[in-house]
Amino acid sequence: MDRRKLQRIGLCAGILAITLALGFFLLHLTWGIVYREDARKLGILAAEFPENEAAITAVFNGKTAESSSDPALSSPQALSEGLRLFDKYGYTLNDSIHSGPIGTYALAGALIVTGTAAVTILYLIRSAAESKASRTKIERLEEELQNSRRRFELTERILRQEEQNTKSLVTDISHQLKTPLASLKMSYELADSPDLTYEEQKEFAQKEREEVSKLESLLGVFSQLTRLETGMIELHPENASLKETLSRAVGSVYMKAFEKGIDLSVEEFSDVLIPHDPRWTAEVFLNVLDNAVKYSPSGSAVVIRVTELTSYMMIEITDQGIGVPSSEIQNIFKRFYRGNAPEVKHAEGSGVGLYLARRILEQQGGTICVKPNPGGGSCFVLTLPK
Amino acid sequence: MKKILETQNLVKYYGSQNNVVKAVDHTSLQIEAGKFTSIVGRSGSGKSTLLHMMGGLDRPDSGKVLIEGKDIFSLKDEKLAVFRRRKIGFIFQSYNLIPSLNVWENIVLPIGLDGRKVDQDFVREILARIGMEEKIHALPGTLSGGQQQRVAVARALAARPAIILADEPTGNLDSKTELEVISMLKSCVSEYGQTLVMITHDETIAQMADRIIVIEDGKVVRS
Incomplete structure (x- = not known):
């Protein structure tokens, strides 16, 4: 940063020095020309009026009206008299400019000044834009830093949690x-x-x-x-058959349903291989199915329906049991939460089945939620990414 | 709990003196970083107004919104727009895609507006996640509602904002597509460590959140 500033200052000083040098050089040239022009005029006049040589030289040397014998020729009058004579013989300022190289030098001088000014202005504009760009860049870097800090804090918090x-x-x-x-x-x-x-x-x-x-x-x-x-279990997702995983869970709960006279059925679906941990995912299905059987009266039906969505598989488990009251919907997935209905109070259970189900599904990028079954009972909707 | 977003005594009234609608009425709440919070309430309960103010889209009559401790309404409009673009991703019910831009262009637009370089690999990864990688040249008009909302989700994720605010994101979708979009949003957000605040009137969808805030008549009644 400091080095760039130094460079910038150096560059400005350089431009200034070159401009000044060129200016002085041009001025020097102009003065030389004026001097030589004066000498030429003095020579012509002296040859024309040799008797007045001393007086004319004195005028060219700048010792004008004061030393002159004629008081009428003091500076202002002399100037207007000269201009009058020029005018009388049709000699204008333009003719003077075009008569010698002074005009060219003046033009060159003007060009140099304009050029320098233009270069300086352009440079200033560019450096302003540059500093704005670098400010934006700094802001963005700060942003990124903050983002990674955020991620770090999140990880830390997860560990602490x-x-x-x-x-x-x-x-x-x-x-x-x-x-x-x-x-x-x-x-x-x-x-x-x-x-x-x-x-x-x-x-x-x-x-x-x-x-x-x-x-x-x-x-x-x-x-x-x-x-x-405690993170001792790591899920090992593998590309496995969803139907097999589901069958494993259904097999474990089938006898219980049969003894209670509950019709447990799986609607036909075409099997897919999806990345999931078969053992733990079967545990999820089992937990939901076990609840369905536990809280449904005999003679009712539990239906499993699998639907393929664009990027997920949706597994719906519908029962005709006691249902979940809407006031408890938000709590049933919490650890050790058990419903307040008498059926729940009397049934065996530890209040972790649905909690586990949610944890396992979410770790695999899936979800679980419950909605009321229009015909009574509840419908658990599970998703797993394809 | 580390809060990333906080509202303090937020107030927004509409209408004249005789007929005042208290859209948001002295609401103070805190959103935990890295969590999925849903805000539930009937239509007209003021939840959209609340979300708009949380995202700096609308200025309150009084009260503050702090994002990472910074009072966002202390910023001038232009600075606020920049802050919003970097910190917050929005998902609306009506998708709000630009019809003349294709899927890819819509997704990277906010990044471009911010003058940032597009992380092509990351955007492609998101596109694969949402199952739209073959549609990157399609125009929004040729897509279904569900597909358009996936694009809107991808657009919100692609700029890697710290916070994603979703206003009834599945309000126009059928229940299967709804489930899918929410599942996707939820798992992406948790994977990328972002904070999601979603407004909904659907209790089924709200269940998937880590925390539910219930709003009635502009006030928090349960959280």
């Missing part, structure tokens, strides 16, 4: 474990009391087994969740 997530996950999990543990503990304490009938003892034992299996299934969910949440 992950850490935060892990902490809150531990809290959430311990909270979830509390209830079954407490009731298990109570069962054992009551079972110890001596005045229980055989039937009552059996009942408590049964209850204990139930709680233990609940704990077991919770633990299964938690270990899955923890691995996904």
